[in-house]
Structure formats: C-alpha cells, structure tokens
Amino acid sequence: MFLHEMYETSLLSLALIKTKKRTDLFRIIDLICYQHSTLACALPQFYNSNMVPPVVVSPVIKTARWSFLLIGIFYGKQRYDYLKPRAEEERRVEEAEKKIREEQEKIAKALVEASEDTILK
C-alpha cells in the first residue's frame, strides 16, 4: 500500500522535474520524505511490536546519573574559573619574556654582523 503511493509520488516528481516547477517539486519531495519517515517510524512499527517498550529505570541509577551530571557541570565550571586567570597570567608573562628574548637576539645578531670580516656587503 505504501509502496504504491511512493511509486505514484515518485512518478509525479519525475514529471515535475521535466516541467521545472521547483516549488511543487520541493513539496512533492517533502511528501515523499514524510511518507518514508512514517513508514520507517511512528505507529506501524509500534503495532508490529518491533520496538520494545521503554525500560523503567531504577531510582538508584536515575539519581546517580543526574547527580553525576550536575556534579560534572559544577566541576567543569569551577575548574574553568580556576584555570582562566592562570592561563592569562602565563600568557602575559610569556609575552614579556618573548620581547626581552627578541631584543637580546637582535643585539646578538647586530654584533655578529658587525664583527664578520667579509667584503661582500
């Protein structure tokens, strides 16, 4: 039954491609997707009992899961707040040291260039 409808709509879509009516084609494709998705999911599957009923989870596991989730969120936020100023401080210190290092390298390079005995300048 469903296959027949899909066949019809696919024929219609092929006809519409020829006429190049884009908006109608999109609507047909939406219809096909909806048909296929209702085929794949929702009620028929439940009636055919391919899907198991949902499991009733024990309260121990439920509280454990949610409490770990909340503890994790809390821990992540705390750790982030702890690490953020330290990382900024380290970046600042690194910048200053890099500047000093570059100055020294420039001086060293200038000295080397001045003291080499080549006439190919």
Next chain:
Amino acid sequence: MLFQFFLLRWQCGKEETEGASKGFSSAATYSKPRLATFWHYAKVELVPPSPAEIPQAIAGIKNILAGFNSGRLGQTTVKDAFRNGMVCTEVLMWFYIGECIGKGGIVGYAV
C-alpha cells in the same frame, strides 16, 4: 530509496541558489517521527528522579552497602557482575559529559 530522494533534493537545490531555506523543511518532516520515538523513550528513561524517588535511591544504596558488608555481593555471577559494571561505567561517564557542559567545550579548556 530515501537516499535517492535526498540526492534529488540536493541536486535541485544546487541550481536554485536563492531558495536555501527549503532544505530544512524536508529534514524537519524526516526527523519529526524520529523525534517522536526519542521522546517516547526519553519521557520514561531519561527523566530525572522525582522527589519521592530520592529516598528510594538512598535506601537502594544502603542496600548495596549492606550486601557488600555481608558478603552477598561476592555471590553475584560473572554475567551479573559484567552487566553491573557496564551500568556503573555508563553512570560514571555522565560526570564527564557534565564536565564538558560546564567548561564549554568537548576537548580541553578554552582558556
């Protein structure tokens, strides 16, 4: 067959550069029943414990501790122990999911 429909959709969309928003409607119609099944299970399985269930949970944990002390937990079969180990691992992993949410990223802290 669904792949062919999406391919057709994509090919039509390539020629129309203006109508980009039309792609989402077919994705919505595709995912709506799947979302429905997700909610069907999530309403029962993923829901947080109600206030009435928390004393039950505490009693359950006390039960487990009593069983550990009395040596009853030593009597579990390997199959049961494996299953319980899997469940414990899954429960512990929620901590890391919470940490990812709290720090605002998946890998590493974005400081």
